[in-house]
Amino acid sequence: MNARATGALIALFAGLLLLPAFASSYVLSLATLILLFAYTGQAWNILMGFAGQLSLGHALYLGVGGYAAAALYFHYGIGPWLGLWLAIFLCALIAAFIGFLAFRYRISGVYFALLTIAFAEFTRIGFDHFSWVGGSGGLFLKVTQRESLDLLNLRGPPAMFYYGALMLAGAALVLCSWLLKSRPGFYWQAIREDEEAARALGIDVFKWKMLAMILSAALTSVAGVFIALYYNNLFPEQIFHIGRSIEIILGPIIGGLGTLFGPVIGAALLTLLAEIATELMTALGWQFAGLKQLVYGVILLFVIIFLPHGVWSPLARKLGIDNVSRRDAGAQSLDSK
């Protein structure tokens, strides 16, 4: 990374650390959302941007992760630090199952995407009838003291969640940065670029695809746990909904697939633009459900047509922090092959 980029990153991180001190609760909640999107985007990016497998059913892992931790807490009072492990374990297992079926039977591209959607939808409807966790009525966690900090059970003020999201996003960034320059990163990119050529170089494509699947799912499940604790409720119609899967992929696509900062920039851009649009509409007196999603759709359309590489690469060039994106081993675009 060049000096400019490092400086910018440090300044940004410092700013983010201090944000709760001077931000309103609205801004704080927005920032928490952005960081959460950045995190889930990074997790998904491992599977798609690095390994080239398009999953449109990642909401499955949000849901299973969230419900696993929430159910343990709700029924047995088991704290989320333990529930987290169940969440990760279950999602890793499910991802391994789906991956095994898909990769063993050579399902790829659109069919793989459809497969992931089918699994997510199947689970959504299943949870609608899963009365032990509340079924379609939802699962509600007790909102106890919001002011005091209970780190053991992760109940606390919004600032706690903000720092939680910041840590997750930061950790994901560090992880992906390391992965890109390591053997897994190289092998995944080879698989993404050309599976046949990768095989001819001795890469066990099945094994590495499975690893990408499992890692991506495990990371996403943590976000699910976060969501459960942050909002204190879970509904199958919401958490497993395909709209959630689409939200996850928006950040990386808009920012730039396969890049390091793409998902982060994309998440920020998306959330901010959507908020601005919503505020604008409210100011004009138009209050509509679905407006935010519409804005998402329009942004996605614009990006996919005019900036298929994502926003990050040209932006980085303009800002002169170019070297960073060069080190990302070639930004994956949805453009050329």
Place this chain on the structure above:
Amino acid sequence: MTSLLEVKQVSKSFRGLRAVANVSFEVEENAIAALIGPNGAGKTTLFNLIAGALAADSGEICFADRRVDGLRPEQVCAAGVGRTFQIVKPFAGLTVLDNVIIGALLRAPNVAEARRHADAVLQRLGLAAKRDAPASALTLPDRKRLEVARALATRPKLLLLDEVMAGLRPTECDEMVDFLRDLNQREGITILLIEHVMRAVMALAQKVIVLHHGEAIARGTPEQVVRDRAVIESYLGEGGVS
């Protein structure tokens, strides 16, 4: 000399079409052999069978006294067989160096080692200056060199080269011939090439196998094969070899 590669009675059909019919031949260790024949003769299919990309219907393929037919391509590569593709398949979104690093990672214990080895290989193939260029930006001759470099980085004992001279100008072709001969003599890498460019075949190969309609119709030294009646009729033509 021991045979590094033994192909025994290998056959492969695609929905009734016999692509490879009972082909048998051997390639000795440290030798350079060439597989020639008209288009559609089954040469690339044979490569795919050896490299594990296709499963043979019958027959055996032995590499270094070990049966490799039925193994997956990555396992065959790990056993020591490197291959290039007729239509080059670079990792287009990655740099030239990264392409070769991926090959080097097979035997290298870590990325740093792989990078060192990759650099050395690029140097040998004259691509060092372009190490940071995206692979998609390379000209065809450079892409061919990259393809060879990548396969070479896996430290193979046997290199399968599929029409690596195609599209190269005569001078470039000569360079590649010199390089391959050097590789074979200095490092003892066995080479089996599919070639249409007879100039290269005559210059490099110690043994030539001729395929026609999936069958091996002749084998021997280059000089023997170009005079073989069946080979002239089916492939070379009366004009002889340039």
Place this chain on the structure above:
Amino acid sequence: MLDPINFTNVIISGVLTGLVYGLMALGLSVIFGVARVVNFAHGEMMTIAMYAAVMLFAGLKLDPFITVIPIAAAFCVLGYFLQCAVIQPFITRPEHSQFILLLAIAVIMTNLLLILFGPDARSVQLDALLQSIEIGPLLIDRGKLYAAMVAAATAAALFGFFRFTFTGTAIRACADNWLGARVVGLDVKKLYALAFGLGSACVAVAGCMMTLLVDLTPNLGPAYTLLAFVIVIVGGLGSMTGALLGGVLIGVSEALAGLFIVPSAKSMFSFALLIVVLLFRPQGLLGHRS
């Protein structure tokens, strides 16, 4: 529950609904199988057609059997231009890219409908359809019967077009061999656009008929898109008969699932079927292994 009369009624109902599903899937079969567009906005297009039918009924008191003609025509034209203007450049891009383009279009469509019409359910109630038809002990829903007949007629017309007209054959040629079609001088771009238009028209007809069978809300889109893909994949990509057959199959299985399991869980069955087919017989029942 397992009384044979009831059972037969359910099956008949499933077949009739299935024919409408089949027409919707037929549209996707043409769009996906021929024009090679991964139409993730398929269900949304159908939902738009449904709203058109419902609004025309509410406003002009014209029932869907009449408005189906102008709506289908409009969809054909709109589909043609959508393909020409927006989707065409994506043909050369990798599949993922195109998929996401249509995903974006789908999201925009669904939410525009939500904003314009609100989340409340709407429907078309025709007095003429209130009375069921009785054939002996069997009871057939009149609305479903007529809807199914229109769907079957439209499918037949489409089959006829592809079989017996020059343009239809030309479109099939493009689907089979894009390069070959160009070599013999076919204007592939126009034919692809036409195929998209025809597929859209199918969806429009299916949508108009569907208003007689279900209540309409803006979020029906994604569910129908998935259903269409399930049917096309189960029936077999590239096979139009397969799409229709698949539709009937899904219609019947959903009806039976509704009978034996909790009705709201019936789509679980369809998804399970999709998973099984994708894994074990990706060419579907009647499709060809490419």
